[in-house]
Amino acid sequence: MPATRLMPTEIGDDLIELTRSICDKSLRPQVDEVEARAATEEVFPGEVFRTLGRAGLLSLPYPEELGGGGQPYEVYLQVVEEIASAWGAVGVGVSVHSLTAYAVHTFGSQEQQEALLPDMLSGETLGAYALSEPLAGSDIGAMTTRATRDGDAWRIRGRKAWISHAGHADYYTSFVRTSDDGGRGVSCFVVPGDAPGLSYGAPERKMGLHGDTVREVIYDDVPVTDDRQIGDLGRGVPMALAGLDTGRLGIAAVATGLAQAALDVAARYANEREQFGRTIASNQGLAFLLADMEAAVTSARATYLHAARLRDAGRPYGKEAAVAKLIATDASMRVTTDAIQVLGGAGYTQDFPVERYFREAKVTQIFEGTNQIQRLVISRHLLAGL
Structure with missing residues (x-):
């Protein structure tokens, strides 16, 4: 429902x-x-x-x-x-x-x-977000993909990893190094998907989200004009971090949707499956499990909505975005696990979608900043305000 x-x-x-x-x-x-x-x-x-x-x-x-x-x-x-x-x-x-x-x-x-x-924003094009690298995941300051001056333009060389839509995107919002000046050494470029020198690795063989093609993006002297260098040169790191706040809310919403779907399947199954002459939902132990699942989904939704309302009001929401991502994705992992338990052996088969929801929920705890990184972000915000 x-x-x-x-x-x-x-x-x-x-x-x-x-x-x-x-x-x-x-x-x-x-x-x-x-x-x-x-x-x-x-x-x-x-x-x-x-x-x-x-x-x-x-x-x-x-x-x-x-x-x-x-x-x-x-x-x-x-x-x-x-x-x-x-x-x-x-x-x-x-x-x-x-x-x-x-x-x-x-x-x-x-x-x-x-x-x-x-x-x-036309609806006819699709973008990719090229930030992570093979050796620069949570530590984005360690990226090595570099743009160098070539006359009036730039050339980008390096590789990005774990990029959704790679090979299918019409453009790549790419964060690359333009100098070695510490935190001011990264800049942002919008690279056309048909740019010469752009190629892709083999699709990653993932445990879930198979319809989300993920692979490396390889830049081999890819030319980019000045008008596609976004914002101040060397200010790419704060731009990327600000963007991740919005991205974390998107993942929180995705995780909540997966949890809601798993809960819906589990509740319907429990209300229809009979054992010992009655539906399994009539057993208080299982009914309470469903209640806990509902509470987790509702709590997840409340956290991302709270952060979104702060964002809409123009107020700071970085901490709340991290909280939403942490709460919603942990809730999704827990609810999808419990949904399999409600279905029993049937939940472990591909006859029902809860096993897929379980596999898909796991990665929400990892991308857009692992949940360990979210705890770091939250604690820093909390302690900075004391």
Whole structure:
């Protein structure tokens, strides 16, 4: 059963209903088949993203005058949750795509915003966020991919790792080193997907989210013009960290959607499965387990909505974003684990989707900053205020 939503606008209600309709018609009928195929061969749900884009769901939190949907982050995240409850890999993809436009919208010049954002937010293109490297994950200051001057332009050489949409994206929001000046040595570039010298590694063989193609992006003297260098030169690290705050909220929403989907399957099963002459839901021990699962999902949703409302109000929300990511992803792992337990042996088979939700939930504790990093962020915020 869909969770109750509290929308700040009538448009928000309409968007949720539209999202649910698209999920029912276009996502749920194919998710199991595509995820199974993508486990052994490269399958990318590009048409699904085009469907969402044409419905205006890939650009919701950005200004209408630049091609966005002009919606509060609170609304956008609930749309992401709905999508993730139907197809986790696509929910992650929507969050990633939104993040790719953040640097241009927040730090780009007016000329760059007017030139780049309409295409980014058109619904017809898909972006990738190229930050992590093989030896620079949580420690983004250790990145070695470098842009060097070449006349009036730049050339980028190096490699990025764990990049969603790699090989399928129309552009790559790339953070690369432009000098060795400590924390001021990283800059941001928007690299066209058809740039010469851009290539990709083999898709990673992951335990879940198979529809989210992830692989290395290899830059071999990739040329980039000055107008695609975003923000102040050498200020890429704070730009990336600010973007990760928004990205963490997207992952919190994805994790909540996975947990909600697992809870829905478990509750229906418990209400239908009979043992010893009655439904297993009538056993208090199992009913209390379902209650705990519901409390975890509701708490996860509350944390990301609280952070989103702070963001929408223009107030600091970095700590709250880290809290939301920590709480929601840990809750998703716990709820999907318990959903398998409710179904018993059936939950361990591929006849029910809870085993897939379990595999997908795990990575939400890892990307956009591991939950150990979230605890570090939260504790620093907390102690700095004393």
